[in-house]
Amino acid sequence: GAVVSQHPSRVICKSGTSVKIECRSLDFQATTMFWYRQFPKKSLMLMATSNEGSKATYEQGVEKDKFLINHASLTLSTLTVTSAHPEDSSFYICSARDLTSGYNEQFFGPGTRLTVL
Amino acid sequence: EDKVVQSPLSLVVHEGDTVTLNCSYEVTNFRSLLWYKQEKKAPTFLFMLTSSGIEKKSGRLSSILDKKELFSILNITATQTGDSAVYLCAVDSGGGADGLTFGKGTHLIIQP
Numbered sequence: 541g542a543v544v545s546q547h548p549s550r551v552i553c554k555s556g557t558s559v560k561i562e563c564r565s566l567d568f569q570a571t572t573m574f575w576y577r578q579f580p581k582k583s584l585m586l587m588a589t590s591n592e593g594s595k596a597t598y599e600q601g602v603e604k605d606k607f608l609i610n611h612a613s614l615t616l617s618t619l620t621v622t623s624a625h626p627e628d629s630s631f632y633i634c635s636a637r638d639l640t641s642g643y644n645e646q647f648f649g650p651g652t653r654l655t656v657l
Numbered sequence: 658e659d660k661v662v663q664s665p666l667s668l669v670v671h672e673g674d675t676v677t678l679n680c681s682y683e684v685t686n687f688r689s690l691l692w693y694k695q696e697k698k699a700p701t702f703l704f705m706l707t708s709s710g711i712e713k714k715s716g717r718l719s720s721i722l723d724k725k726e727l728f729s730i731l732n733i734t735a736t737q738t739g740d741s742a743v744y745l746c747a748v749d750s751g752g753g754a755d756g757l758t759f760g761k762g763t764h765l766i767i768q769p
Contacts, residue, residue, distance in 0.1 A: 574756045583745065584700070586756035599756075633699045635757075646691075646749075646757060648699040 542568045542638045546649035553624055554657055561619045561652045563634030569614035570636035574646065575607075578631040590617040624656040659684040659750050663760035671768050674736050678763045680746030681728040690729050691757065692720055693745040700745055703731070736767045 543566040553559050563573055571592045576584040588609050589597040596609035606628075608620040617636075621628055631653050635646040660683045670676055682690065689707045693700035704713045706722035706729060713720050717736075722729045733740055743764050747757040 576756075583759040583761045584747075584757075586758070589756055647702070648693075651699040 542566075542636070542647040544634065544636050544647045544649040546632075546634055546652050548652060549650060550653045550655075552655045552657065555625055556623055559621045559624055559654060561621075561632055561634075561654075563617045563619070563636070563649050565615045565636040565638075565647075568636075568638045570617075570638065571614060573611060573617040573634055573636045575609065575617075575619050576633045576635065578633060578651075584633060587619075592617075621654065624654070626656045629654055629656045659748065659758040661746055661748050661758050661760035663744075663746050663763050665763060666761060667764045667766075669766045669768060670736060672736060672738060674767075675732065675734045676736060676765065678731040678733075678744050678746075678765070679728065680730070680760055682746075682748045682758075683727065684748050684750035684758065686750050687724065688749045690722055691747045691749065692729070692731050693747065695743045695745055695762070703744075733765075738767045738769055741765060741767045 545564045545566055547562045551559055573590040575587045577587055578584045586599050587602045590609045590611040592611045592614050598604045606622055611617045631651050633648055633651040635648045637646050662681050664679045689705050691705045692703040694703055704720045709722055709724040717734045720731045743762040745762045746760040749757055
Protein backbone atom coordinates (compact mmCIF):
# COMPACT_ATOMS: atom_id res chain seq x y z
CA GLY A 541 0.00 0.00 0.00
CA ALA A 542 0.88 3.65 -0.24
CA VAL A 543 3.29 5.03 2.37
CA VAL A 544 2.99 8.32 4.20
CA SER A 545 5.75 9.56 6.47
CA GLN A 546 5.78 12.24 9.13
CA HIS A 547 8.65 14.08 10.67
CA PRO A 548 9.41 14.44 13.49
CA SER A 549 7.79 11.54 15.28
CA ARG A 550 8.09 13.27 18.62
CA VAL A 551 8.86 16.85 19.62
CA ILE A 552 9.08 18.62 22.94
CA CYS A 553 9.19 22.40 22.90
CA LYS A 554 8.86 25.38 25.18
CA SER A 555 5.73 27.44 25.33
CA GLY A 556 5.76 30.27 22.79
CA THR A 557 7.90 28.54 20.21
CA SER A 558 6.76 27.35 16.79
CA VAL A 559 6.91 23.76 15.64
CA LYS A 560 6.82 22.48 12.07
CA ILE A 561 5.57 19.00 11.21
CA GLU A 562 6.13 17.51 7.77
CA CYS A 563 3.93 15.01 6.01
CA ARG A 564 5.18 13.27 2.90
CA SER A 565 3.62 10.78 0.53
CA LEU A 566 6.55 8.57 -0.41
CA ASP A 567 5.39 6.58 -3.39
CA PHE A 568 2.39 8.42 -4.74
CA GLN A 569 1.19 11.92 -5.46
CA ALA A 570 -1.41 13.49 -3.25
CA THR A 571 -3.16 16.66 -4.29
CA THR A 572 -5.04 16.53 -1.01
CA MET A 573 -3.68 15.82 2.43
CA PHE A 574 -5.51 15.98 5.73
CA TRP A 575 -4.38 16.95 9.20
CA TYR A 576 -5.96 15.41 12.28
CA ARG A 577 -5.28 15.75 15.97
CA GLN A 578 -6.01 13.25 18.66
CA PHE A 579 -6.12 13.87 22.39
CA PRO A 580 -5.50 10.97 24.79
CA LYS A 581 -8.26 8.40 24.67
CA LYS A 582 -10.18 10.50 22.16
CA SER A 583 -10.94 9.98 18.52
CA LEU A 584 -9.27 11.71 15.62
CA MET A 585 -10.59 15.15 14.82
CA LEU A 586 -10.10 16.64 11.38
CA MET A 587 -8.32 19.97 11.61
CA ALA A 588 -7.89 20.98 8.01
CA THR A 589 -7.67 19.86 4.44
CA SER A 590 -4.46 20.75 2.66
CA ASN A 591 -4.69 21.33 -1.08
CA GLU A 592 -1.63 21.52 -3.28
CA GLY A 593 -1.24 24.96 -4.74
CA SER A 594 -4.08 26.57 -2.82
CA LYS A 595 -5.09 27.62 0.66
CA ALA A 596 -6.00 25.01 3.22
CA THR A 597 -9.59 24.54 4.30
CA TYR A 598 -9.97 24.63 8.08
CA GLU A 599 -12.60 22.96 10.20
CA GLN A 600 -14.79 25.08 12.42
CA GLY A 601 -12.99 26.04 15.60
CA VAL A 602 -9.48 25.54 14.23
CA GLU A 603 -7.48 28.77 14.15
CA LYS A 604 -5.87 29.18 10.76
CA ASP A 605 -3.34 31.70 12.08
CA LYS A 606 -2.22 29.30 14.76
CA PHE A 607 -2.05 26.15 12.64
CA LEU A 608 -0.35 27.19 9.42
CA ILE A 609 -0.60 24.67 6.62
CA ASN A 610 1.46 24.73 3.47
CA HIS A 611 1.11 22.20 0.67
CA ALA A 612 4.21 22.96 -1.31
CA SER A 613 4.18 20.01 -3.67
CA LEU A 614 2.23 16.90 -4.55
CA THR A 615 4.17 14.94 -1.98
CA LEU A 616 4.67 17.37 0.89
CA SER A 617 2.41 19.21 3.31
CA THR A 618 3.57 20.99 6.45
CA LEU A 619 1.73 21.97 9.59
CA THR A 620 3.28 24.71 11.70
CA VAL A 621 1.96 25.19 15.21
CA THR A 622 2.78 28.82 15.94
CA SER A 623 3.36 30.14 19.45
CA ALA A 624 2.62 26.73 20.89
CA HIS A 625 1.03 26.44 24.32
CA PRO A 626 0.60 23.43 26.62
CA GLU A 627 -3.00 22.97 25.44
CA ASP A 628 -1.62 22.34 21.93
CA SER A 629 0.06 19.19 23.21
CA SER A 630 -1.49 16.39 21.21
CA PHE A 631 -0.91 13.66 18.67
CA TYR A 632 -0.98 15.12 15.16
CA ILE A 633 -1.62 12.76 12.26
CA CYS A 634 -1.65 13.48 8.57
CA SER A 635 -3.21 11.43 5.84
CA ALA A 636 -3.08 11.53 2.08
CA ARG A 637 -5.35 10.31 -0.62
CA ASP A 638 -3.90 8.36 -3.52
CA LEU A 639 -5.77 9.69 -6.51
CA THR A 640 -4.58 6.94 -8.83
CA SER A 641 -6.12 4.21 -6.71
CA GLY A 642 -9.61 5.20 -7.78
CA TYR A 643 -10.83 4.80 -4.21
CA ASN A 644 -11.46 7.20 -1.37
CA GLU A 645 -8.95 5.44 0.82
CA GLN A 646 -6.72 7.64 2.92
CA PHE A 647 -3.29 6.53 4.04
CA PHE A 648 -2.16 7.75 7.42
CA GLY A 649 1.26 8.85 8.52
CA PRO A 650 2.71 7.48 11.76
CA GLY A 651 1.83 10.63 13.68
CA THR A 652 3.78 13.28 15.60
CA ARG A 653 3.57 13.52 19.37
CA LEU A 654 3.84 17.18 20.37
CA THR A 655 4.49 18.10 23.97
CA VAL A 656 4.57 21.79 24.88
CA LEU A 657 6.12 22.57 28.24
CA GLU B 658 -23.46 17.93 11.30
CA ASP B 659 -22.14 14.49 10.38
CA LYS B 660 -22.13 11.93 13.19
CA VAL B 661 -20.50 8.57 13.65
CA VAL B 662 -21.39 6.57 16.76
CA GLN B 663 -19.58 3.43 17.78
CA SER B 664 -20.59 0.88 20.36
CA PRO B 665 -19.57 -0.44 22.70
CA LEU B 666 -16.95 2.08 23.77
CA SER B 667 -15.03 -0.62 25.57
CA LEU B 668 -15.09 -4.41 25.44
CA VAL B 669 -13.13 -7.05 27.32
CA VAL B 670 -13.28 -10.67 26.16
CA HIS B 671 -11.22 -13.83 26.42
CA GLU B 672 -8.95 -15.14 23.74
CA GLY B 673 -10.87 -17.26 21.27
CA ASP B 674 -14.12 -15.36 21.64
CA THR B 675 -15.89 -13.72 18.73
CA VAL B 676 -16.66 -10.02 18.94
CA THR B 677 -18.91 -7.69 16.99
CA LEU B 678 -18.25 -3.98 16.91
CA ASN B 679 -20.94 -1.56 15.82
CA CYS B 680 -20.87 1.69 13.93
CA SER B 681 -23.88 3.83 13.04
CA TYR B 682 -23.74 7.05 11.11
CA GLU B 683 -25.68 10.10 10.03
CA VAL B 684 -24.08 11.98 7.19
CA THR B 685 -25.27 14.33 4.50
CA ASN B 686 -23.57 12.68 1.56
CA PHE B 687 -22.26 9.19 2.08
CA ARG B 688 -19.34 8.01 -0.02
CA SER B 689 -17.75 5.24 1.99
CA LEU B 690 -17.28 3.81 5.48
CA LEU B 691 -13.88 2.78 6.71
CA TRP B 692 -12.63 0.70 9.60
CA TYR B 693 -9.24 1.26 11.18
CA LYS B 694 -7.25 -0.43 13.91
CA GLN B 695 -5.25 1.84 16.16
CA GLU B 696 -2.65 0.53 18.55
CA LYS B 697 0.00 2.90 19.77
CA LYS B 698 0.35 5.16 16.79
CA ALA B 699 -1.61 6.12 13.72
CA PRO B 700 -4.55 4.03 12.53
CA THR B 701 -3.97 1.18 10.15
CA PHE B 702 -6.51 0.55 7.45
CA LEU B 703 -8.76 -2.51 7.67
CA PHE B 704 -11.71 -2.14 5.33
CA MET B 705 -13.49 0.31 3.11
CA LEU B 706 -17.17 -0.32 2.42
CA THR B 707 -19.23 1.41 -0.20
CA SER B 708 -22.00 -1.03 -1.06
CA SER B 709 -24.69 -2.53 1.14
CA GLY B 710 -24.76 -6.21 1.92
CA ILE B 711 -21.37 -7.14 0.53
CA GLU B 712 -19.17 -8.65 3.19
CA LYS B 713 -15.50 -7.82 3.12
CA LYS B 714 -13.21 -10.35 4.70
CA SER B 715 -9.58 -10.43 5.72
CA GLY B 716 -8.50 -13.43 7.73
CA ARG B 717 -10.44 -13.47 10.97
CA LEU B 718 -11.89 -10.01 10.37
CA SER B 719 -14.97 -9.25 8.36
CA SER B 720 -17.22 -6.26 7.91
CA ILE B 721 -20.51 -5.43 6.29
CA LEU B 722 -22.44 -2.26 5.57
CA ASP B 723 -26.16 -1.57 5.66
CA LYS B 724 -26.84 1.70 3.86
CA LYS B 725 -30.55 1.51 4.51
CA GLU B 726 -30.20 1.27 8.27
CA LEU B 727 -27.02 3.37 8.25
CA PHE B 728 -24.71 1.08 10.15
CA SER B 729 -21.80 -1.25 9.79
CA ILE B 730 -20.40 -4.06 11.90
CA LEU B 731 -16.89 -5.35 12.27
CA ASN B 732 -16.56 -8.99 13.32
CA ILE B 733 -13.46 -10.60 14.71
CA THR B 734 -13.54 -14.36 15.18
CA ALA B 735 -11.18 -16.50 17.28
CA THR B 736 -9.75 -13.37 18.88
CA GLN B 737 -6.10 -13.21 19.86
CA THR B 738 -4.30 -10.94 22.31
CA GLY B 739 -2.79 -9.14 19.32
CA ASP B 740 -6.27 -7.98 18.37
CA SER B 741 -6.30 -5.72 21.42
CA ALA B 742 -6.55 -2.18 20.09
CA VAL B 743 -8.92 0.70 19.51
CA TYR B 744 -11.08 0.10 16.44
CA LEU B 745 -12.15 3.25 14.69
CA CYS B 746 -15.01 3.66 12.29
CA ALA B 747 -14.95 6.62 9.92
CA VAL B 748 -17.23 7.91 7.22
CA ASP B 749 -16.19 9.76 4.11
CA SER B 750 -19.08 12.06 3.41
CA GLY B 751 -17.44 14.14 0.76
CA GLY B 752 -18.32 17.25 2.71
CA GLY B 753 -16.74 20.65 2.34
CA ALA B 754 -13.46 19.66 3.86
CA ASP B 755 -13.55 16.18 2.36
CA GLY B 756 -11.89 14.65 5.38
CA LEU B 757 -13.15 11.72 7.40
CA THR B 758 -15.55 11.88 10.33
CA PHE B 759 -14.45 9.45 13.00
CA GLY B 760 -16.37 7.74 15.73
CA LYS B 761 -14.92 7.64 19.24
CA GLY B 762 -13.72 4.11 18.77
CA THR B 763 -14.19 0.81 20.55
CA HIS B 764 -11.40 -0.12 22.92
CA LEU B 765 -11.09 -3.88 22.62
CA ILE B 766 -9.10 -5.85 25.18
CA ILE B 767 -8.45 -9.54 24.63
CA GLN B 768 -7.47 -11.38 27.78
CA PRO B 769 -5.37 -14.56 27.54
